[in-house]
Amino acid sequence: MRSLVGVAASTLLLLTAACGGGGDDDSSSGGGSGGGDGADVPECPLDALESATEPVDIVFWHTMARANETALTKLTDAYNASQDKVKVQLVNNTSYDDQQDKYRAGLTTGDLPDVALMQDSYLQQMIDTQTVLPAQSCIDAASDFDGDDFVPRTLDYYQVDSVQWGLPFNVSNPVLYYDKAAFRQAGLDPETPPASFDDLRAAAQAIKDAGFPTGMSLKVDSWHFEELLALQDGDLVDNGNGRDSRATAAAFDSDEGRVVFDFLGGLVADGLATPNPRSGPSQFDNILGIGSHNHAMTIDSSAALGTIMEVLGSGQYADVELGVAPLPGATEDGGVTVGGAALFISATGDEPEKQAAAWDYMDFLTTPDSQSKWAAATGYIPVRTSAVDLPEVTARWAEAPGFRVAYDQLVDGSDNTATAGGVVGDFESLRAAVEEAQDRMFLDDGDPAAALTEAADNTTTAIESYNDRL
Amino acid sequence: MPSSPALRKAVRYLVLTLLAFVVLFPVYVTVVGSLLLPEQLTSRPPTLFPDNPQWGSYSEAWTDGNFGTYLWNSAVVTAAITLGQLLTSILAGYAFAMLEFPLKRTIFVVFLATMMVPFEVTIITNLQTVTDLNWYDTYAGLAVPFLATGFGAFLMRQAFLQIPSDLRDAATIDGYGHLKFLARVAVPLARPSIAALAVFSFLGAWNQYLWPLLVTEDDRLRTVQIGLRQLRSTQLDEINVTLAGTVLAALPLVVLLILFQKQLIRGLTTGAVKG
Numbered sequence: 001m002r003s004l005v006g007v008a009a010s011t012l013l014l015l016t017a018a019c020g021g022g023g024d025d026d027s028s029s030g031g032g033s034g035g036g037d038g039a040d041v042p043e044c045p046l047d048a049l050e051s052a053t054e055p056v057d058i059v060f061w062h063t064m065a066r067a068n069e070t071a072l073t074k075l076t077d078a079y080n081a082s083q084d085k086v087k088v089q090l091v092n093n094t095s096y097d098d099q100q101d102k103y104r105a106g107l108t109t110g111d112l113p114d115v116a117l118m119q120d121s122y123l124q125q126m127i128d129t130q131t132v133l134p135a136q137s138c139i140d141a142a143s144d145f146d147g148d149d150f151v152p153r154t155l156d157y158y159q160v161d162s163v164q165w166g167l168p169f170n171v172s173n174p175v176l177y178y179d180k181a182a183f184r185q186a187g188l189d190p191e192t193p194p195a196s197f198d199d200l201r202a203a204a205q206a207i208k209d210a211g212f213p214t215g216m217s218l219k220v221d222s223w224h225f226e227e228l229l230a231l232q233d234g235d236l237v238d239n240g241n242g243r244d245s246r247a248t249a250a251a252f253d254s255d256e257g258r259v260v261f262d263f264l265g266g267l268v269a270d271g272l273a274t275p276n277p278r279s280g281p282s283q284f285d286n287i288l289g290i291g292s293h294n295h296a297m298t299i300d301s302s303a304a305l306g307t308i309m310e311v312l313g314s315g316q317y318a319d320v321e322l323g324v325a326p327l328p329g330a331t332e333d334g335g336v337t338v339g340g341a342a343l344f345i346s347a348t349g350d351e352p353e354k355q356a357a358a359w360d361y362m363d364f365l366t367t368p369d370s371q372s373k374w375a376a377a378t379g380y381i382p383v384r385t386s387a388v389d390l391p392e393v394t395a396r397w398a399e400a401p402g403f404r405v406a407y408d409q410l411v412d413g414s415d416n417t418a419t420a421g422g423v424v425g426d427f428e429s430l431r432a433a434v435e436e437a438q439d440r441m442f443l444d445d446g447d448p449a450a451a452l453t454e455a456a457d458n459t460t461t462a463i464e465s466y467n468d469r470l
Numbered sequence: 471m472p473s474s475p476a477l478r479k480a481v482r483y484l485v486l487t488l489l490a491f492v493v494l495f496p497v498y499v500t501v502v503g504s505l506l507l508p509e510q511l512t513s514r515p516p517t518l519f520p521d522n523p524q525w526g527s528y529s530e531a532w533t534d535g536n537f538g539t540y541l542w543n544s545a546v547v548t549a550a551i552t553l554g555q556l557l558t559s560i561l562a563g564y565a566f567a568m569l570e571f572p573l574k575r576t577i578f579v580v581f582l583a584t585m586m587v588p589f590e591v592t593i594i595t596n597l598q599t600v601t602d603l604n605w606y607d608t609y610a611g612l613a614v615p616f617l618a619t620g621f622g623a624f625l626m627r628q629a630f631l632q633i634p635s636d637l638r639d640a641a642t643i644d645g646y647g648h649l650k651f652l653a654r655v656a657v658p659l660a661r662p663s664i665a666a667l668a669v670f671s672f673l674g675a676w677n678q679y680l681w682p683l684l685v686t687e688d689d690r691l692r693t694v695q696i697g698l699r700q701l702r703s704t705q706l707d708e709i710n711v712t713l714a715g716t717v718l719a720a721l722p723l724v725v726l727l728i729l730f731q732k733q734l735i736r737g738l739t740t741g742a743v744k745g
Contacts, residue, residue: 059687065700066534066708091687094699098683105684108594109601113687288512310707314509 041163044137045352049085049360056357058114061091063099063341068170071377079364086357088115096122096341103346107131112346114358117169119341121427123158124242126344127165128425128470133347136164138359149368151410153335154383156420158342160243166342167362170374171381172303173336174227175405176200176328177287180321182296186210193325197263200297200328204272207296215272216297217286218264220438222431223339224299225252225260226422230337231329232256233414236422236430237463243417247424247463252434253456258449259330265441265448275442278435291317299327301339302406306379309400324402326409335413337421340380381407425470429462504528504713511709527714531701535711537718539690540697544676545722547612547693551675552668554617559667560660562618563626564652568638578627584620589681597684611685612693616675622667629663630656665733672726694719 049056064072069092076088093099096119106112107129118126126132135158139145147155154168180190186206194200204215218224226236234256237247267273274295276286286298291312300308305324312320327336343365345358364370366383372390375382387393388407397404413419424430437455440446503511504527505520531537565571566578589596596615605611633656641651657664679695686692701715727734 065702066711069700092689092700093683094696094702098680098699101680102684105594105597109597109606111597111601111606111684111687284512291512307707311509311512314512314707316509316513 041134041137041140044133044141044355044359046138046141046356046359048352049356052085052353052357055084055087056353057087057089058354058357058361059089059091060115060117060361061093061099061103061113062117063093063096064117064170065092065094068378071374074377075365075370075374079361082364086360088361100125103129110348112348114346114354115361116344116346117341118166118344120157120339120421121424121431123160123165123342124246124423124425124427127160131346131348132165133345133355133358134163134165135167135343135345135359135362138345138356138363139164142359142363145363149384149386150366151381151383151385151407152415153410153419153421154338154381156415157338159420160423161245166344167366168338168340168342168383169365170303170378171338171340171383171410172301172379173339173381173406173410174224174299174327175302175305175402175409176297176299176325177290177308178203178297178323178325179290180323181319182207182210182212182290182293183323186212186296190321190323193323194297194328195326196328196332197259197330201263201267201272203297204267208272212293212295214274214295216267216295216299217276217289218268218273218442219276219278219283219286219298219300220435220442221278222434222438225264225434225438227327227336228260228329229256230418230421231327231334231413232259232331233334233416233418235418237424237459241417241420242423243420246467247422248460248467249463250430250456250459252459253453256330257452257456261437261441261448261452263330264438265446265451268442269445275438287311290322291320302381302403303340303379305400305402305406309402322402324405326405326412333414335415335419336409337419338381338410375403379403381410385411424459424463426462426466429466430459433458433462500713500716504710504717506710508707508710512707524710527710528718530711531715531718535697535701535715536689537694537697537715540692540694541718541722543609543612543691544694546609547678547682548672548675550609550613551616552671554613555619555622555671556664556668558618559622559626560652560657560664562623563628564630564648564656566623566627567630567633568648568651568656581620581623585624593681593684596681600685605685607686607688607691609691612682612691613675615681619671622671625663625667626660629660633659662733665730669726669730669734673723676723 060076062069062072073090076090080087091113093102099116099118100122103112103116103118112131116126139147150168151171154171155164158164158166158168176193178193183190183193183203186203186209188203188206194203200216207215229236229252234254235241235251238249238251239245239247241247241251264273268275276289276298277283286300287304287308288311289295290298302324309322311317312322343362345355345362347355347358365374368382368384368387368390371382371384372387372392374380375387376392376396382388382393422430433455436458437446437451440454441448441451499516499518502518502520505523505525506517507522507524510517510520562581566574566581600606600611600615603610605614637655638651641655646654677695678693679699682693683696686696698712698715698719701712
């Protein structure tokens with residue numbers, strides 16, 4: 001009952017968002033010709049902060065929990081103390097999804113923040129709310145923005161049609177976790193983890209042959225599929241992965257997509273891997289299973305490394321020796337995309353000093369120094385290349401080299417539309433469709449190609465219906 | 471088929487015990503989990519008895535999780551909503567049951583119709599109203615939209631309809647006005663229904679999540695369900711703190727249940743039998 005009501009609520013809020021975007025909003029229509037790179041974006045009133053006579057209060061909506069929230073609070077306190085022009089108030093809206101609901105509701109009432117931390121997959125919807133002042137505007141207006149120092153793909157992800165909409169803040173990507181001790185037991189070299197699909201399959205087979213119930217655990221997570229696709233330079237949706245113009249259909253029912261589905265489906269069908277749900281009570285079993293010797297490999301977010309080290313290193317799994325490796329791919333063409341969230345300037349009212357203050361704060365959060373502290377405290381990937389040489393990060397990486405893997409694979413490989421990641425309005429439906437198809441393939445022995453096609457069809461339908469509502 | 475009454479009773483108690491076990495086991499796991507060390511929580515087979523209870527998770531939920539403030543806010547808002555609903559429901563229910571006034575049927579149907587509209591449908595308009603009234607980030611914004619419900623008026627009307635008209639006549643002869651009759655006769659007679667309504671209001675108000683999230687931004691005004699979500703564990707090694715928060719958030723409901731158990735059950739069966 002409760003969940004049904006919840007679904008009704010989110011559907012409603014989504015509809016409102018679509019209407020709200022087209023309706024009572026005036027922020028983006030007044031755009032000037034500030035774009036220096038040829039893109040037509042509104043102007044970013046950076047001067048307004050200089051001329052402000054008293055401190056500007058801005059509100060930042062985020063969703064960081066526990067230790068991550070503590071790290072964010074520390075950074076923000078440091079920012080507030082470092083200058084007297086801007087004062088930032090942090091608001092924790094508990095989760096990406098709930099924050100999206102609150103943002104959608106705020107479209108009607110105007111209760112919106114000045115800066116919002118929004119999940120990667122929400123990019124297109126954020127643009128469509130027409131409440132965002134593109135970061136591009138302020139990048140153009142600021143003289144000192146060093147875009148070249150950012151890890152290219154972290155910026156690329158939040159760039160559509162040459163406009164930088166948000167600034168990446170917390171970034172992660174999936175890596176391969178494995179048990180080196182089990183590798184030795186299975187006659188595998190623990191220092192050469194599997195790098196390709198073939199290696200991965202061979203390793204899973206060897207682990208199983210060494211007496212483990214299965215070789216690896218596969219989380220049923222569309223994000224992992226998207227990454228494996230990008231690793232082969234495969235696009236998720238059409239129109240340049242949604243970056244040249246608005247996506248109109250799924251593009252993942254391709255050779256690249258089939259390679260991934262065939263591979264994953266084959267692993268499970270042959271007993272070399274067991275699927276693991278992404279949420280619910282058994283969501284951590286893919287990790288705990290390494291400890292209990294159910295299997296010896298799994299794929300999970302690099303952001304989970306801290307907690308995985310904590311759990312597997314807590315003493316109860318003394319014979320486990322955790323290894324972290326780049327995500328194995330079918331080919332060596334592509335690269336991984338970023339996951340995580342980005343900072344957006346929400347600009348609904350006519351308050352130039354708040355927009356300028358918002359940019360100033362965002363700029364601070366993404367300096368090499370801030371990113372070095374942030375990455376060291378949270379396990380996220382620093383978005384600045386020069387942050388890697390700063391003391392916090394070097395110390396953390398020296399102590400736990402696993403943290404380095406996610407960064408290295410993000411700077412490795414080619415930068416193109418595939419590795420920038422897909423931009424889709426209704427990303428939730430795409431992910432639901434992919435996960436549903438994987439469930440069918442894994443649990444009901446479904447044909448991988450048919451499952452993939454159905455996922456793509458459902459995604460295209462969802463994209464069309466989203467586009468129709470605009 | 472068991473023959474002797476004693477045997478039948480034994481079987482009945484056995485079945486009830488089993489069912490109670492099924493219902494209470496998750497609660498037990500939650501409480502135990504909040505007292506375990508993180509590594510005990512993730513151990514397999516699971517640890518089901520805290521041989522070395524860790525109360526630190528509670529103080530962490532209380533201080534880091536800001537639960538003192540959140541629980542207080544929930545208490546204030548819940549008390550306001552519960553009292554408000556009781557007051558409006560009793561008065562409206564009495565009017566529909568005992569008074570004659572123009573368009574009574576129509577108005578009652580309109581009241582009933584509001585029960586068909588889930589709150590989620592009106593959430594945006596309510597939010598708009600609350601914002602227009604400058605009640606964003608206030609206790610008023612949290613409580614006022616829930617001070618009256620069609621369900622409460624309906625429930626109290628049904629309760630008051632059970633009162634024999636002879637009683638009302640006798641009271642009139644004794645010189646009782648409507649308010650006096652309501653306070654001295656009708657409310658005491660409808661106590662089971664009132665208690666049931668109070669418990670339902672309390673439960674509903676205490677467990678609210680989406681609305682408080684939408685109308686607040688200031689941490690000093692947020693309620694315990696939001697606090698609980700903030701404690702949610704994305705980290706395997708902190709689940710004990712999340713569980714401690716869950717226990718803290720559920721405690722008032724447990725106390726309420728124990729205090730009002732009798733009335734609650736009587737209220738439920740009253741409704742069920744007499745419809």
